[in-house]
Amino acid sequence: TGAQVYANCQGCHGPQGEGNPPLFPPLRGHVAKLLGAEGGRNYLLQVVLYGLQGEIQVEGQAYNQVMPGFAWLPDEDVALVLNHLLTFGAPEGLRPYTPEEVKAARAKPLTPEEVHALRQGLRLP
Numbered sequence: 110t111g112a113q114v115y116a117n118c119q120g121c122h123g124p125q126g127e128g129n130p131p132l133f134p135p136l137r138g139h140v141a142k143l144l145g146a147e148g149g150r151n152y153l154l155q156v157v158l159y160g161l162q163g164e165i166q167v168e169g170q171a172y173n174q175v176m177p178g179f180a181w182l183p184d185e186d187v188a189l190v191l192n193h194l195l196t197f198g199a200p201e202g203l204r205p206y207t208p209e210e211v212k213a214a215r216a217k218p219l220t221p222e223e224v225h226a227l228r229q230g231l232r233l234p
């Protein structure tokens with residue numbers, strides 16, 4: 110299940126996605142903002158696959174650590190954990206991630222810095 114795959118995340122982001130400022134950003138209540146931005150759906154997938162490095166702001170708090178990527182997880186598990194993130198709050202009517210979508214993203218691997226550049230391109234509220 111998605112909750113089982115999320116075991117890989119909770120050491121940093123917390124069992125309920127509450128985060129651990131100023132090191133690890135919260136996901137609960139926050140991923141909805143990422144998903145609401147144009148390109149946010151793809152960004153979330155890229156973060157989980159390839160990780161993230163570079164300063165970000167989450168709810169007024171700066172974070173500047175390194176998140177490892179999870180490209181070693183099977184497509185199915187990546188989709189499950191992304192869909193688990195949707196239970197932390199998501200815009201109405203968002204379709205679930207599919208393993209096919211994850212597989213397609215593997216065609217162009219990104220560095221954690223490139224994932225950061227993608228985030229910089231999002232127009233976040």
Ligand code: HEM
Nearest residue numbers: 117118121132133156161162163164172173174175176179
């Ligand atoms: C950032 C999800 C595992 C540390 C993020 C972000 C997401 C995310 C969506 C981006 C937040 C944003 O752009 O506003 C996940 C998921 C994980 C996972 C789903 C499991 C599959 C981990 C682990 C660690 C970690 C294990 C610690 C070793 C971080 C850090 C950032 C971050 C430090 C901010 C990076 C920076 O400062 O640039 N995570 N994460 N994450 N995550 Fe994770």
